[in-house]
Amino acid sequence: MLEGVGVTTSRPFGAVAENGGSMYAAGSLFQLLRDGRPRTRAELAAETGLARSTVTQRVDSLLASNLIGPADKAASTGGRPPTRFAFNPNARFVLAADIGATHARLALTDLACEVLAEAADELLVAAGPEPVLSWVNATGQKLIAKVGRDPADLLGVGIGLPGPVEHSTGRPVSPPIMPGWDGFDVQGYLEDRFGAVALVDNDVNIMALGEHFAHWSNAPHMMFVKVATGIGSGLISDGRLHRGAQGAAGDMGHLQLPHGTDVVCRCGNTGCLEAVASGAAIAAKLAARGIQAASSGDVVTLARGGNIEALQLLRQAGRDIGEVLAAAVSLFNPSVIVIGGSLSQAGEHLIAGVREIVYRRSLPLATQDLRIVQSSTGDRAGIIGAAVMVIDHALAPAQVDLMIAAPAGT
Numbered sequence: 001m002l003e004g005v006g007v008t009t010s011r012p013f014g015a016v017a018e019n020g021g022s023m024y025a026a027g028s029l030f031q032l033l034r035d036g037r038p039r040t041r042a043e044l045a046a047e048t049g050l051a052r053s054t055v056t057q058r059v060d061s062l063l064a065s066n067l068i069g070p071a072d073k074a075a076s077t078g079g080r081p082p083t084r085f086a087f088n089p090n091a092r093f094v095l096a097a098d099i100g101a102t103h104a105r106l107a108l109t110d111l112a113c114e115v116l117a118e119a120a121d122e123l124l125v126a127a128g129p130e131p132v133l134s135w136v137n138a139t140g141q142k143l144i145a146k147v148g149r150d151p152a153d154l155l156g157v158g159i160g161l162p163g164p165v166e167h168s169t170g171r172p173v174s175p176p177i178m179p180g181w182d183g184f185d186v187q188g189y190l191e192d193r194f195g196a197v198a199l200v201d202n203d204v205n206i207m208a209l210g211e212h213f214a215h216w217s218n219a220p221h222m223m224f225v226k227v228a229t230g231i232g233s234g235l236i237s238d239g240r241l242h243r244g245a246q247g248a249a250g251d252m253g254h255l256q257l258p259h260g261t262d263v264v265c266r267c268g269n270t271g272c273l274e275a276v277a278s279g280a281a282i283a284a285k286l287a288a289r290g291i292q293a294a295s296s297g298d299v300v301t302l303a304r305g306g307n308i309e310a311l312q313l314l315r316q317a318g319r320d321i322g323e324v325l326a327a328a329v330s331l332f333n334p335s336v337i338v339i340g341g342s343l344s345q346a347g348e349h350l351i352a353g354v355r356e357i358v359y360r361r362s363l364p365l366a367t368q369d370l371r372i373v374q375s376s377t378g379d380r381a382g383i384i385g386a387a388v389m390v391i392d393h394a395l396a397p398a399q400v401d402l403m404i405a406a407p408a409g410t
């Protein structure tokens, strides 16, 4: 019934003929309106080069889908003012989940990533997929009931997991701190429960998406580094998340530091950045000096309390991370490096160490406009990013065309 839908949608605006059946290209027109700015039919025609009649047809199909709605009336030049149309962020909603090692966070958002309701709980990812995902299911259903939305309006489910994920299949691959999750069909599980598309990625990638969406949408080349119990990064390249061939891009925690080669990492290698500079590594170094510290959280508490040894170790961890980032800057040339994760909350010492090495080691052209900053989204980066992941997928032109065509075709 929907034959040919996939191919017609990839045409640019002007390439679609006045063929009367061009409602499928409404998804492309919709992309213009996603910036939230209201436009009249005439403005849309001018912007796309499409005939007024074609614009009218596509606007009508978008209005029927509720993805756009009438906005305020445009300034009148005499006579009846023309109607303006704008993106309707409340047309659907998204369920976003951020699963950490010991903590889970869940939120419903609208299509502009505004949080409508949220929940959080202490939850051990090591307990396995069934208890964790059944919590996501039960809590998600409760949130949907709480905001009073029709479950049929759920656009999709996005979830971040604290381990490597093959994005195309939505399955974790040998995740070190997630026993029982290897190869588990997380995507299938969630799609069965919620009856909507589900997308899965690792936690650092979704944090990168969230931070980029919330604060750096004008910076197409951004690197997000999570420094917590472990260390990882997410790369935004040309405005899009760069996952690499298998989804493993940015896994910088296991790059080797030359001066750390006697330190054994949980991955089995020696000298990994994570084994030397993570929150867990700093806590272990403090404990070895007789200072009570068992976790990243303890390191942050000590640093905020002015503990000199914690501050010195954070500065050195920043330098170690900077050594790896200096190489990344040469390869990737970002304009912004955002340092996030729990350890970034310990103050400026970590970032000062990163800056010290990156600006010294990288070539001037790569660093002349490079900014190295602390994350601004804090612990909401993950859920915002999980929502962004779903929205970017489900509101892409081809998907919108399917959404519009579905009622007629089924």
Ligand SMILES: [Zn+2]
Residues within 6 Å of the ligand: 253, 254, 265, 266, 267, 268, 269, 272, 274, 275
């Ligand atoms: Zn390692």
